[in-house]
Amino acid sequence: MKIENTLSFIIILLFSSNIYSYNSDNVCEELIDNGDNVAAIKSVKKITNQYDKNFCLGKAYFSENMYQESIKAFQESEKYANLPVNQMFSILYKGIAERDSGEISTSSKTFTRGLETAKLGNSKYLEMEHRFLYQLGKTTLAEEKFDDSVDYFSKSIVTSFNDDDRADGYKGLSRAYYGKKKLAKSIEYALKSSNMYLKTGDLNEYADLQVILSSYHLEDGSSNRALRILLKLEKFAVDNGSQYYEARSLLEQSLVSKSIGDTSKSKESYSKGISIANAIGAKDLLLIK
Numbered sequence: 227m228k229i230e231n232t233l234s235f236i237i238i239l240l241f242s243s244n245i246y247s248y249n250s251d252n253v254c255e256e257l258i259d260n261g262d263n264v265a266a267i268k269s270v271k272k273i274t275n276q277y278d279k280n281f282c283l284g285k286a287y288f289s290e291n292m293y294q295e296s297i298k299a300f301q302e303s304e305k306y307a308n309l310p311v312n313q314m315f316s317i318l319y320k321g322i323a324e325r326d327s328g329e330i331s332t333s334s335k336t337f338t339r340g341l342e343t344a345k346l347g348n349s350k351y352l353e354m355e356h357r358f359l360y361q362l363g364k365t366t367l368a369e370e371k372f373d374d375s376v377d378y379f380s381k382s383i384v385t386s387f388n389d390d391d392r393a394d395g396y397k398g399l400s401r402a403y404y405g406k407k408k409l410a411k412s413i414e415y416a417l418k419s420s421n422m423y424l425k426t427g428d429l430n431e432y433a434d435l436q437v438i439l440s441s442y443h444l445e446d447g448s449s450n451r452a453l454r455i456l457l458k459l460e461k462f463a464v465d466n467g468s469q470y471y472e473a474r475s476l477l478e479q480s481l482v483s484k485s486i487g488d489t490s491k492s493k494e495s496y497s498k499g500i501s502i503a504n505a506i507g508a509k510d511l512l513l514i515k
Contacts, residue, residue, distance in 0.1 A: 228337045232252075232384075241501060242260075242461045243349065248277070248278060248281060248312065248315070249275065249278050249467075252273055252278055253269045253272055253273070253280060253298070254266045254270050254273060254278075254279075254282035254283070254285075254286060254344075255282055255285075257286075258282070258285060258286055260288060263287075263289045263290045264290070264329045266282065266285075266286040266289075266447070267283060267286045267287065267290075267463040270282060270283045270286075273368040276303075276305075276306040277307055277308065277312060279303075279305040280299050280300070280303035280306065281299070281300065281312075281315070281316060281319075282368050283299040283303075284296045284297075284298075284299030284300040284303060284316075284319060284320075285319070286503050287299055288319070288322075288323050288326075289486070293324075293326055293327030294324050294327065296319075296323040296326065297320055297323045297324055298318035300316050300317075300319045300323060301316070301320055303316045304316035304317060304320070310343070310347065310351065311344065311351065311354065314340055314343055314344055314351065314354045315356075316319050317336060317337075317339060317340035317343065318337075318340055318354070318357055318361065320336055321333045321336035321337045321340065321361060321365075324336055325361075325364070325365055325368065330365060330368050330369055331369070333365050334362065334365045334366065334369070334466065337358050337361045337362045337365060338358075338362065340354070341355060341358035341359065341362065342360045344358060347362045352385055353387055355385055355386075356382055356385035356387065356391060357388060357389070357425045358367070359378050359379075359381045359382040359385060360379070360382040360391070360394065360395065360398070360470065362374075363375050363378035363379035363380040363382055363395075363397065363402070366378060367398065367401055367402055367405065370405060371404045372403075372405035373399070373406070374383050375401075375402035375405070376399060376403065376406070378404045378418055379395050379398035379399045379402055380399065382394075382398070383396065383399075388426075389422050389425055389426045390426050390428070392422055393419050393422035393423045393426060393428070393431065394419075396410070396415045396416075396418040396419035396422060397415070397416070397419040397431075398417040399419075400412045400413075400414075400415035400416040400419060400438070403415060404442070409442060409445060409446050410446075411443055413439065413442045413443070413446070416435055416438050416442060417435075418462050419431075419435055419437060420432055420435035420436060421437060423435060429466060431457060431485035433462070433463065433471045433474075436455055436456070436458070436459040436462075436475075437456075437459070437474065437475075437478055439455055439458075440452040440453075440455040440456050440478060440482070443455065444482055444485065448481075449482055449485065449486045452482050453479060453482050453483070456475045456479045456482065457475075457479070459471065459474075459475040459476040459501070460472055460476060463475060469506050470508055472502055473498075473499045473500075473502035473503040473506070473508060473511050474499070474511055474514075475499075476494060476495045476496070476502070476510060477495070477498030477499035477500070477503070477514040478490045478514070479491075479495040480493070480495040480496035480499060480514075481514070483495060499511070499514075500512065
């Protein structure tokens with residue numbers, strides 16, 4: 227299973243934006259790319275540009291889960307931002323680090339400041355507006371402010387530049403409506419998100435959404451539909467060579483079968499799923515009972 231940290235979705239934007247002056251080829255970035263975050267932290271002494279130095283330092287600290295140090299570094303980088311977009315990236319990353327450190331309300335204030343800064347560009351920084359709206363959606367979701375979360379995710383979809391962004395927004399809306407106990411809406415947006423991820427080729431996200439859809443249908447009393455989704459996911463996983471999702475679909479099938487009293491089928495699916503999970507060393511799947 228592919229695992230990415232919270233900041234990873236922004237990286238593509240760093241290289242695609244021609245108004246962003248950060249030197250992504252610096253030695254610190256190279257070391258982070260190679261997974262050597264400790265060396266990256268030490269390497270910033272060689273970087274003379276103060277924005278590049280502090281910004282990359284913040285990323286390296288974040289990758290090491292040193293959130294307070296990361297927050298300070300991003301805050302320092304903002305002081306040296308020579309372009310508005312550099313400033314906004316510092317604010318954006320700082321807000322993410324704050325949220326991941328547990329400073330939820332502070333994070334919300336940081337993202338709001340970033341959104342207001344982006345709006346000053348009169349649509350010039352619409353892509354940054356989208357990023358702040360999406361992060362505010364995630365933060366208000368963490369705060370269980372579900373009405374606000376629906377609002378932010380909806381606006382993030384409107385300002386999306388591609389299907390990947392729209393898929394993320396739909397997924398956020400699904401979670402927000404689930405928090406509001408509106409299961410039909412949750413299913414609607416989970417399905418939209420799932421189809422969008424399939425379209426963009428993000429098969430991991432597609433598979434994860436299938437599991438979520440199955441759980442929603444089970445909660446809605448549609449156990450047959452939940453099973454059909456998981457059987458379809460099992461075949462999809464086999465066809466695409468993913469033993470992880472093959473095992474996960476089998477283990478989820480076991481739970482559904484157990485919930486409807488089909489003990490024999492539940493044990494059969496569980497045995498197959500656990501066997502595959504053990505073979506590939508998927509420890510997280512072994513926790514599914």
